[in-house]
Amino acid sequence: MKKKLSHVDGKGKANMVDVTGKEITVRTAEAYAEVKLSNEVFNAVKNNEISKGDVLSIAKFAGIQAAKKTSELIPLCHNIFISKIDVNLKLNSDKNSVEITSFAKTNAQTGIEMEALTAVSIAALTVYDMCKAIDKSTVIGEIKLLSKTGGKSGNFFRGK
Template sequence: MFLRRLLPLSRRLFSSNSSNDPASIIAELNKEMESVFGEPPSSTHPNSIDNNVMAAQDSQSVSPKIVENDYGLTHVGSKGEAQMVDVSPKENTKRVAVATCKVILGRKVFDLVSANQMAKGNVLSVAKIAGINGAKQTSNLIPLCHNIKLTHVRVDLSLNRNDCSVEIEGEAASTGKTGVEMEAMTAVSVAGLTVYDMCKAASKDIQITDVRLEHKSGGKSGDWSREE
């Protein structure tokens, strides 16, 4: 039907004299097409405006706290910047944390450490003191940790012949407003690094593994222990 209606018009327009305005010809063609197909659709879908408005409203209705800090990270400020947590409103409670790590030596180095034949001296004794010092220096090493007063630090090292490793356990305690998990993990990490330093001349294959928190107590979150 469109061709039957459009063809007479096109013949009429293009067979007319050349003085006709091209714009007028195009306008008449558009009218003829509209009479067949109806008015052309709007370039913007009617629902798109509503959708855009709703999307804008939704974005404004989302809580700023959720957008800026979805997981409640205490060291992240309202604008995403790093911050030191203000613990002044908290109550003083007894805090204890225990952490562990392992240093895999290999058979050759393990035998040297067991026989106390390393050139630098007694590996386990030096690493023990280093771990205690590390716990006391945690706030200097970890930027956003609080400088807390430790009441106790324990670092124990033992040889495990089954996998030729040194197993390290560290404990930190304090009575204050913030936990001592970082102090315990720093203690075992520094002790492990010291074992490596004492033994690196004998082997470069030594590995420090499994630095992790095992237990913590005190504070608002209460007690927590790792489940094996």
């Protein structure tokens, strides 16, 4: 069975999905992003020596704010009530990286995956922005959905 793209109409044109008839259910999503830093930048972040301020705290708030603005950033994305959004940033000294995770929750007619993904993406961009004065070779990578629950399409859990 071939899956049909939901954001394309019968003529192949972009179309916002009508969720009016969909059931309101609890939906969650978790996402991940990684920012790879040089030794110098990693140590500056770890020791809170970045001139713009506390990188991890500011990136956390940027991710939360971004999740709330997802429908303004992603065309055709529904504006949904977010009942919970959490963004966590952790330094990984083995990889000289910042690992970013988000958890989002709603009780809605459509999923919350885009909000979770937007949160980690903007948090990662914020880390880059705050560190670029020291080293522009910082790499943002591995942005992915870890899980989603609820809705007609069912649950998804990424294997390790």
